[in-house]
Amino acid sequence: MTVIISTSLVEAENAKRLAELKRDYEGLGERLARRGIDIDAIGTKVAAYGVAVPSWGVGSGGTRFARFPGSGEPRNIFDKIEDCGVIHELTRATPTVSLHIPWDKVADLPALKEKGASLGLGFDAMNSNTFSDAPGQAHSYKFGSLTHTDAATRRQAIEHNLECIEIGKALGSKALTVWIGDGSNFPGQSNFTRAFERYLDSMKAIYAALPDDWRVFTEHKMYEPAFYSTVVQDWGTNYLIAQELGPKAFCLVDLGHHAPNVNIEMIVARLIQFKKLGGFHFNDSKYGDDDLDTGSIDPYRLFLVFNELVDAEVRKAEGFEPAHMLDQSHNVTDPIESLMTSAMEVCRAYAQALLVDRNALEGYQQDNDALMASETLKAAFRTDVEPILAMARLEKGGAIAPVAAYRASGYRARVAAERPAVAGGGGGIV
Ligand SMILES: [Mn+2]
Secondary structure, eight states: OOOSSOHHHHHHHHHHHHHHHHHHHHHHHHHHHHTTOOHHHHHHHHHTOOOBEEGGGSSBOOOSSOOOOOTTOOOSHHHHHHHHHHHHHHHSOOOEEEEEETTTOOSOHHHHHHHHHHTTOEEEEEEEOOSSOOTTOSSOOTTOSTTOSSHHHHHHHHHHHHHHHHHHHHHTOOEEEEOOOOEESSTTSSOHHHHHHHHHHHHHHHHHTSOTTOEEEEEOOSSSSOSSEETTOSHHHHHHHHHHHOTTEEEEEETTSSOTTOOHHHHHHHHHHTTOEEEEEEOBOSSSSOOBOTTSSOHHHHHHHHHHHHHHHHTTOTTOOOEEEEOOOBSSSOHHHHHHHHHHHHHHHHHHHHTSOHHHHHHHHHTTOHHHHHHHHHHHHTSOOHHHHHHHHHHTTOOSSHHHHHHHHTHHHHHHHHSOOOSSOSOOOO
16 A cells, blocks of 8 residues: 555654543543443444545635636646545545546546555546536537537437446446536526426436446536526436436435525435435535535534434435535635545534434424424534544544644645646536
8 A cells, every 4th residue: 555644754743642632532431421422432433434535626626717726736637646545544534536527537547446546545426527518529518418409419418428437437436426517597598398308318328328236326506507597406306317217316415506594404304215315515605506615614504414314324224325425626725634624524523413312302302392402413513522533533544633744744845846737627616
């Protein structure tokens, strides 16, 4: 296994913090024991948890106004995989990478697979891109892709998704995520019913090529780039798609793809109940699809989503196997630091949700004790689980304080010297 950040540096960084961590862990263990919770059992579950890193997240993103590149940005997928390797080495919580095609297209797929394996990384869901035109493609997606009025354009978009499946097969991926930007900017521009019929026909052609052990995740998004109507605009349409396509089709929930104040955790519960929750794109938002760092704006909402996930996990809900991925765009931070912090926030929400006293909660629900039901969730959310997360990282060979260890390593300055700045890049909002 290749090590990017020196093991001795991580050990030296951990040594500075080990005594305090042990005291904090013991103290928390004692407090949790009083609530009837075994801290080691929580730690074991947290240690087994992983979230996929988006390959497109390790470069600086941008807005529709400008992109401000950082130093040492990855130039290609091999550089991106190394950055993802750093994130996993220090957090031990991101064992897989989710690729975006054609941004991450390479001629030598076995070399890419081998590169991932050398860093302990596997490949999560493949993401297709028919929301922008690739250089030299025959038909433009300006007016749509899988739902385009022109059959040849739809065919081209289908073929692209089939290619993503083939690339994924070579890398050991087991899922395809499809998000399209198709929609309209003017009332009357598009026939809602015809467009959705064309979408279903296109997706059926993609679904037919899906290997037996694969799943397809369709991702809804309320608006943008289309500003009047979007073909796959909400979870209701998404559920209809998954139903129409069949048992290998599931809905993907990107936390930023809803109207403000929508009860996302309730959508999650519904999709679990009807066995169609495929996975997540974790991020956070204030106004729209902001793609901010997970848990940076509303950590309580993230916790409430995980509360539903743990509820399903505890009762062993049938067909419950969601894929967990981050999907963020980093404009003002070092993407590696943002992704490490976000992965830890997801672990934190999971750990907090594991602390919910579910028997007590059920009793309060049964008795219509609204205040105590809410307080039961709050008691879990208010618990500082950092010692559990840090101990899990330490025991798996990671860093007690990943961002501090990363800064001490000088990795960014090192790659800045090796990687000349490139124009453009594959940062984006998806
Ligand atoms: Mn997304």
